[in-house]
Amino acid sequence: MRIGLFITCFNDTLFPRTGKAVTALLERLGHTVVFPAEQTCCGQMHLNTGYQREAIPLVRRFARAFADLDAIVTPSASCAGTVRDHHARVAESAGDDRLATEVADIAPRVYELTEFLVDVLGVTDVGAAFPHRVTYHPTCHSLRALRLGDRPLRLLREVRGIELVDLPHADECCGFGGTFAMKNPDVSVAMGTDKLRHVLSTRAEVLCAADNSCLMHLGGLLSRLRAGTRVMHLAEILAAEEKAMSPARPHHRAPGARRTEHV
CATH class of the missing domain: 3.40.50 (Rossmann fold)
Structure with missing residues (x-):
């Protein structure tokens, strides 16, 4: 499965370690992670403050950047909610039928990290170890x-x-x-x-x-x-994981190395 990492502008600017953690986790579970370099903001800040028209180019860019991926995963519940709940309204307000079609296609493939792991991949034990x-x-x-x-x-x-x-x-x-x-x-x-x-x-x-x-x-x-x-x-x-994993509990590492793709 080719998974697009939607890191969000907030994380990309201030918390890049979170995006790296998502990538490491998904690759450990055996999936290819794609990082579309064209991605920017989803428009949440604009929409929250009433600038819906100014968010239209951002919605267009998001749809273009993440097209043709099996799933788009983000470590942000608020940004996932923005794409799924608000992008369709932005497309409708723009009067752009093509954008509305693109949003309708891509929004259902956007997942917050935990719902993707549990609902799509069907895992709860991801092989993590964190003694705190x-x-x-x-x-x-x-x-x-x-x-x-x-x-x-x-x-x-x-x-x-x-x-x-x-x-x-x-x-x-x-x-x-x-x-x-x-x-x-x-x-x-x-x-x-x-x-x-x-x-x-x-x-x-x-x-x-x-x-x-x-x-x-x-x-x-x-x-x-x-x-x-x-x-x-x-x-x-x-x-997070131990250097030596106990054989009693599998940590789901798939055979073969996985690398993040930048597109």
Whole structure:
């Protein structure tokens, strides 16, 4: 299966390790990862702030960059939701029938990482090993837009050595909300502080999530508190592995080396 990595502009600029982790994980599972170099932003920032017309070229570019791939996988629930839920509206507003057809074809092939692993590949044990105390924050887009449910937790529970602890009031927003944090900074910080109170109550070493945007917000607050809790994208935990894997539990490495294609 040829899988297109939609890294998102946010991750590409600030968190490139997450994209590398997704690639390493999917190649470990035996798949070819294609990185379309033409990709840029999906238009989420424009759409969230009312600039729908300005998002039209970005939707066109996305459809062009990811055409002819079996699946498009992204380590961002919010960007996956933007493509699947909003690109069709942008195409309709543009009055471009060809773009509407391209969007209708490509949107169903866009997956957030955990739903791709669980629903498409049918795996929960991806051969990961991460001996740390971890808690998981379900971001608003993963919880309410994509409705990922327990998919991330099912994957985390299979990670060797992990001590996974429940996050109290997990369904509460962290306060980031993209441009919300810039327009309402005081409210955003107050919401983040409430979330951190619950995070710290778990005594977790690591806070993970499916969106680096929320982790950036919470990580900034944690660093100011010098709490000792670090943030990691879920993909980085799932990509972690021991040098010598136990034969008792297969780690799904497919025979033969896989390389990422840049197109």
